[in-house]
Amino acid sequence: MRKTFAVILFIHIGLSGICSTSPVKLDTATIYRKARSLVKDPRIIRSSWLFFNNIQHINDSTFYYNPEGTLHLFKVKIDTATHVEKISKSIYHGHNFSRKLYLHNSILYSLGGSGLFGETAHLLCFNEPLSEWLIAPIQDMPINVGSVINSWLNADTLSVIYLSKLKDSLVYAKINLKTKRFQRIGTIRNSENESYSFGGGYEIYRNEKYAILELPLGERYQNKCRYEILSLQNVELNRALELENLPCINGNSVIYIKEDTLVYRSTTGEQKKYFIDDLNVISKINYSKIYQLNFQNKSDYKAGLSALLLIICALIFISFVIFKKRRHFSHLPKEERIDDTEKEMSTIEARLNNLKGQTISRDELDDIFAITHQSADTMKSSRSLKIRKINERANNITITRIRNEKDRRYFEYIINTTSNTTSST
Numbered sequence: 001m002r003k004t005f006a007v008i009l010f011i012h013i014g015l016s017g018i019c020s021t022s023p024v025k026l027d028t029a030t031i032y033r034k035a036r037s038l039v040k041d042p043r044i045i046r047s048s049w050l051f052f053n054n055i056q057h058i059n060d061s062t063f064y065y066n067p068e069g070t071l072h073l074f075k076v077k078i079d080t081a082t083h084v085e086k087i088s089k090s091i092y093h094g095h096n097f098s099r100k101l102y103l104h105n106s107i108l109y110s111l112g113g114s115g116l117f118g119e120t121a122h123l124l125c126f127n128e129p130l131s132e133w134l135i136a137p138i139q140d141m142p143i144n145v146g147s148v149i150n151s152w153l154n155a156d157t158l159s160v161i162y163l164s165k166l167k168d169s170l171v172y173a174k175i176n177l178k179t180k181r182f183q184r185i186g187t188i189r190n191s192e193n194e195s196y197s198f199g200g201g202y203e204i205y206r207n208e209k210y211a212i213l214e215l216p217l218g219e220r221y222q223n224k225c226r227y228e229i230l231s232l233q234n235v236e237l238n239r240a241l242e243l244e245n246l247p248c249i250n251g252n253s254v255i256y257i258k259e260d261t262l263v264y265r266s267t268t269g270e271q272k273k274y275f276i277d278d279l280n281v282i283s284k285i286n287y288s289k290i291y292q293l294n295f296q297n298k299s300d301y302k303a304g305l306s307a308l309l310l311i312i313c314a315l316i317f318i319s320f321v322i323f324k325k326r327r328h329f330s331h332l333p334k335e336e337r338i339d340d341t342e343k344e345m346s347t348i349e350a351r352l353n354n355l356k357g358q359t360i361s362r363d364e365l366d367d368i369f370a371i372t373h374q375s376a377d378t379m380k381s382s383r384s385l386k387i388r389k390i391n392e393r394a395n396n397i398t399i400t401r402i403r404n405e406k407d408r409r410y411f412e413y414i415i416n417t418t419s420n421t422t423s424s425t
Contacts, residue, residue, distance in 0.1 A: 027082055031065065034084035035074050040091060044070055052204035052214070052249065056103040064108050064126075069097045071133055073108070073126055089131045096120075100203070102153045104177045109136065111160070112148030121145040121162045123175065138175055140182040145171075150197040150287075152211065153177075154232040161196050161291075170196065172295040186295030195290070198237055201228055204249065209233065210257050210276070214248070221245060227255060229262070229276060235288040240279035242272075345389060352390070352397050355415045359402075365413050387413075 036042035071090035096113030150161040156178040201213030225248040252267040
């Protein structure tokens with residue numbers, strides 16, 4: 001006689017993949033049987049206690065079911081009966097063990113996974129009109145992404161810790177699923193990956209504020225489980241005394257969060273409620289601080305060090321160029337050594353020579369002197385100095401300052417060949 005397991009699942013609000021507050025019963029054995037009947041090789045769909053990790057809710061009566069280790073995707077609808085529809089065309093399987101599913105704005109995503117031929121960090125999205133899994137079009141996504149160490153979804157942001165393909169560094173990045181843009185936060189050398197993951201727990205529940213992770217304890221603990229609460233906003237993982245050594249969700253039990261209250265219903269129907277803030281916390285790990293300390297700071301340090309090295313190299317290069325020029329200048333014959341100031345004055349006089357007999361504005365004179373980039377006070381000093389030098393030189397060019405006849409607040413400058421000179425500005 002076939003054993004039927006009635007599993008109480010979590011209701012998700014709207015199209016967000018977030019679980020609601022009212023659990024509804026459904027039969028996983030029926031879902032499993034019907035799903036197997038819709039594929040060519042039913043052996044690849046395994047009856048797994050990770051059922052909750054393989055689903056993402058669309059609304060209170062419909063959810064996606066992606067069996068572990070396959071690309072098969074089913075849509076399950078519960079009303080007076082259990083309806084299972086295969087909506088994917090793919091026949092392949094084996095590449096995405098331990099992948100993580102996320103539902104965002106009605107789009108189902110699959111991140112990471114492993115198989116017989118290695119690991120992947122591709123972010124796939126399911127295109128329902130095409131009935132196919134496609135690589136999500138993420139802007140600025142690097143090509144050296146390796147296996148995923150950890151990931152979590154908070155609002156529009158999918159945060160990822162992944163191992164580079166060269167396996168020499170860990171990368172912390174964020175993917176905005178709304179703008180479809182990749183942002184690299186930081187990189188460190190690869191060491192112990194365990195300190196950057198959530199300890200091997202499987203996500204079996206998520207709302208807008210929290211996720212619940214299930215950690216099977218094995219036969220030694222009579223197949224019981226430990227449940228931990230992950231705060232999605234500050235990425236803080238809490239282990240509480242009340243959630244230790246509980247019977248694993250197996251068909252007649254459920255665990256979920258209603259607002260800020262955690263609810264656990266056992267197989268006997270006994271219901272326990274705990275305010276999350278009142279739980280007896282055994283350990284608390286703030287992964288956000290760990291990531292900021294290890295990734296962000298080291299990334300900033302490396303960036304600062306790179307910038308410093310670049311500045312040092314630039315200074316060395318400039319010093320070398322100056323040294324070479326001075327050495328070349330010192331070997332020139334004395335008659336060929338023309339001072340830079342003399343060159344500058346000769347250039348200015350050549351421009352003024354074309355303006356003899358004309359009256360120009362202060363701005364035009366400043367442009368000829370090439371001092372417009374200086375501050376107001378510096379420009380005034382430079383202007384006075386250059387006018388005095390030109391008037392003192394015996395090159396038949398003088399500059400005379402006069403007041404503007406239309407506006408006595410301003411001065412104009414006459415370029416002539418007389419001996420009348422002024423050095424005022």
